[in-house]
Amino acid sequence: MKNLLENLSQNLINGNKEAVEKLTRQALKKEVTARDILNKGLLPGMEVVGRKFREFEFFLPEVLVAARAMKAAMEIIKPLLIETGVKPVAKVILGTVRGDLHDIGKNLVGMMLQGAGFEVIDLGIDVAPEKFVEMAKQEEVDLVGLSALLSTTMVSMKNTVEAFRNAGYRDKVKIIIGGAPVTKAYADEIGADGYAADAPSAADLAKALLKS
Ligand code: B12
Numbered sequence: 001m002k003n004l005l006e007n008l009s010q011n012l013i014n015g016n017k018e019a020v021e022k023l024t025r026q027a028l029k030k031e032v033t034a035r036d037i038l039n040k041g042l043l044p045g046m047e048v049v050g051r052k053f054r055e056f057e058f059f060l061p062e063v064l065v066a067a068r069a070m071k072a073a074m075e076i077i078k079p080l081l082i083e084t085g086v087k088p089v090a091k092v093i094l095g096t097v098r099g100d101l102h103d104i105g106k107n108l109v110g111m112m113l114q115g116a117g118f119e120v121i122d123l124g125i126d127v128a129p130e131k132f133v134e135m136a137k138q139e140e141v142d143l144v145g146l147s148a149l150l151s152t153t154m155v156s157m158k159n160t161v162e163a164f165r166n167a168g169y170r171d172k173v174k175i176i177i178g179g180a181p182v183t184k185a186y187a188d189e190i191g192a193d194g195y196a197a198d199a200p201s202a203a204d205l206a207k208a209l210l211k212s
Pocket of ligand 1: 101105108144145146148152176180181
């Protein structure tokens with residue numbers, strides 16, 4: 001089983017979608033659990049992709065093909081994850097804040113959160129603060145994830161947290177933020193509940209916040 005999952009990780013890192021789908025199905029046939037496929041095959045592979053990107057060994061095309069392969073594998077195991085008790089314990093809305101059009105990192109965060117069992121509603125890019133509040137109320141979500149990639153749009157995160165406060169809805173949701181220019185210090189400054197540097201840590205953070 002170890003070899004099979006290592007092979008799965010490696011093919012994910014290489015962005016080989018067909019092989020990833022085939023190995024995921026093969027693992028299920030060999031009675032590897034969906035949870036092990038996720039935690040011991042797919043997520044470690046995506047971690048390597050993230051690290052290689054940070055270390056300039058990978059560039060965007062590699063990240064994108066890996067994310068696509070990850071998505072294909074998730075489609076295969078998602079029903080099983082839900083069946084085997086990784087229940088959608090919480091509902092999340094995720095969006096890139098107003099003025100910002102970057103969505104690759106946000107989409108990865110969404111995939112990781114889904115993989116961790118969350119129900120994810122993706123509001124897309126350039127999302128106005130009021131829209132986050134409106135959707136959080138309408139969908140009765142537990143967690144809101146804000147993404148920004150531009151130093152000039154970080155202020156939209158602050159405005160979004162404020163919009164929740166002004167609507168009297170701040171204590172009903174946890175708010176997490178992320179994106180390349182964002183820091184933990186900024187999260188503290190604007191009164192968000194947490195910050196994570198990458199998609200796997202975003203899923204860990206979301207789980208930790210919703211437990212407390
Ligand atoms: C791809 C890209 C684009 C694409 C976006 C395509 C798309 N669909 O997203 C396009 C070409 C459209 C683009 C446009 C622009 N871009 Co641009 N872009 C990038 C680039 C090269 C990669 C970003 C990326 O996808 N990274 C890969 C993902 C996986 O990483 P990530 O986004 O950081 O996400 C991870 C974490 O941050 C975290 N995370 C992300 N979101 C969230 C959310 C939560 C809740 C949590 C917990 C965690 C989390 O987890 C993610 C996964 O691990 C970066 C350079 C770089 N090295 O980052 C510049 C960059 C972000 N862009 C930049 C700029 C300046 C622009 C433009 C203004 C350029 C221009 N003059 O027109 C426009 C702005 C458009 C706009 N209004 O948004 C600058 C920003 C500088 C700054 N600090 O402000 C950068 C840093 C390039 C540079 N070095 O100058 N860009």
